[in-house]
Amino acid sequence: MRVLVSCISAHGHLQPLLPLVRALADAGHEIAIATGPSMQSRARATGFTTFEAGIDAQAAFERLAEVFPDQEYNRLAPDEILDWYIPHLFGEILAPAMLADLEPLAQSWRPDVILHDIWELAAPIAAAHLGIPSVSQALGIRFSNSMIEAAAKAVAPLWQQRRLEPDPTAGIYRHLCLDITPPTLQPYEPAPYYDAIRPLRPIAPPPIPGERLPVWIEQRRAVPLVHMTLGTNFSTNSDLSMFRSVIEGLGNLEMDIAITIGFEVAPTSFEPLPDNVHIESYLPHSLLLPHCAAVICHGGPGTTLSALALGLPLLVLPQGADQYIVGDLVQRVGAGLRLVPSEVTPSNIRSSVLALLHERIYQSGARRLQREIAAMPGPDEGVHLIEEVVHAQR
Numbered sequence: 001m002r003v004l005v006s007c008i009s010a011h012g013h014l015q016p017l018l019p020l021v022r023a024l025a026d027a028g029h030e031i032a033i034a035t036g037p038s039m040q041s042r043a044r045a046t047g048f049t050t051f052e053a054g055i056d057a058q059a060a061f062e063r064l065a066e067v068f069p070d071q072e073y074n075r076l077a078p079d080e081i082l083d084w085y086i087p088h089l090f091g092e093i094l095a096p097a098m099l100a101d102l103e104p105l106a107q108s109w110r111p112d113v114i115l116h117d118i119w120e121l122a123a124p125i126a127a128a129h130l131g132i133p134s135v136s137q138a139l140g141i142r143f144s145n146s147m148i149e150a151a152a153k154a155v156a157p158l159w160q161q162r163r164l165e166p167d168p169t170a171g172i173y174r175h176l177c178l179d180i181t182p183p184t185l186q187p188y189e190p191a192p193y194y195d196a197i198r199p200l201r202p203i204a205p206p207p208i209p210g211e212r213l214p215v216w217i218e219q220r221r222a223v224p225l226v227h228m229t230l231g232t233n234f235s236t237n238s239d240l241s242m243f244r245s246v247i248e249g250l251g252n253l254e255m256d257i258a259i260t261i262g263f264e265v266a267p268t269s270f271e272p273l274p275d276n277v278h279i280e281s282y283l284p285h286s287l288l289l290p291h292c293a294a295v296i297c298h299g300g301p302g303t304t305l306s307a308l309a310l311g312l313p314l315l316v317l318p319q320g321a322d323q324y325i326v327g328d329l330v331q332r333v334g335a336g337l338r339l340v341p342s343e344v345t346p347s348n349i350r351s352s353v354l355a356l357l358h359e360r361i362y363q364s365g366a367r368r369l370q371r372e373i374a375a376m377p378g379p380d381e382g383v384h385l386i387e388e389v390v391h392a393q394r
Contacts, residue, residue, distance in 0.1 A: 138179045152169060
């Protein structure tokens with residue numbers, strides 16, 4: 001079976017797919033990955049065939065500014081973010097750009113199925129035009145009904161241009177959707193047409209060849225290790241101020257802090273540092289998180305679910321997308337705390353992290369979700385479900 005993997009050009013969209021992709025390869029299936037320019041080196045490092053398709057986030061936002069010159073997207077309230085960005089950015093900007101490359105690629109490579117991240121809305125169209133099934137993998141919380149309807153409306157012209165009947169779910173639930181978020185963290189009930197959803201255990205992707213932890217982690221003192229990240233693709237001025245609040249709030253306490261800042265900012269930008277704070281561009285979570293006692297993050301699903309899969313309590317500092325919803329849910333179920341940007345101060349960071357480390361309620365809440373995640377089917381079951389879909393369509 002030939003599987004074409006299509007995803008948005010960002011670490012948070014490619015990385016969560018890799019455990020399932022690796023399981024497909026281990027089962028003997030041929031894999032190719034299609035993603036944008038900025039993720040080519042990361043995709044190639046997996047060892048799979050890689051094709052360039054679509055555009056990067058910077059190009060997408062430049063096009064968005066042309067279409068919406070008043071930049072209304074910069075004035076959205078947290079509860080408006082997803083309803084606006086899904087149709088306009090992912091539907092009207094990213095989907096046509098990806099489809100222009102993905103469609104001829106699929107016609108030449110001739111996959112049996114296209115596996116795509118749930119935000120990548122071109123893949124179902126390319127698959128339908130080719131007459132093959134498509135399978136989506138969710139990256140975090142599922143979309144609400146209003147989000148699905150808005151996405152479907154945004155991409156309907158792309159379906160119609162190919163004389164295809166527009167899919168009422170934008171193709172996301174066309175055949176199968178593998179959902180990596182445990183039910184406790186789902187804010188929306190599934191609609192009747194969501195019968196294509198099947199659970200899939202979230203797993204931190206394995207390191208690529210050559211990735212390892214720095215020596216200081218292996219040789220550090222016997223104190224709790226706290227990891228902080230705001231994602232790999234974000235390094236705004238707001239992000240930088242939050243890093244500085246964490247450094248000031250936790251510096252010189254009886255804990256070690258491992259901060260990853262992505263590839264856009266040099267780790268030396270924050271020097272001098274307290275002795276207990278260490279800054280790296282990137283560390284693979286599959287190697288780092290087993291050493292940790294708590295995690296500070298933006299509420300991105302990759303970090304959030306990887307931490308909870310190990311029973312680690314979270315301090316969520318939401319920045320956008322679905323992160324405010326995730327932060328509220330994590331706090332509501334007792335698996336951590338949430339601070340919105342206006343609440344992020346050194347003193348609030350300090351008190352919150354100390355609470356995560358020393359108050360039993362947060363550790364118990366995180367362990368409850370750990371057990372829920374552990375009970376979800378693993379990647380091998382996802383492979384079996386994809387094989388069933390392909391066989392049923394032949």
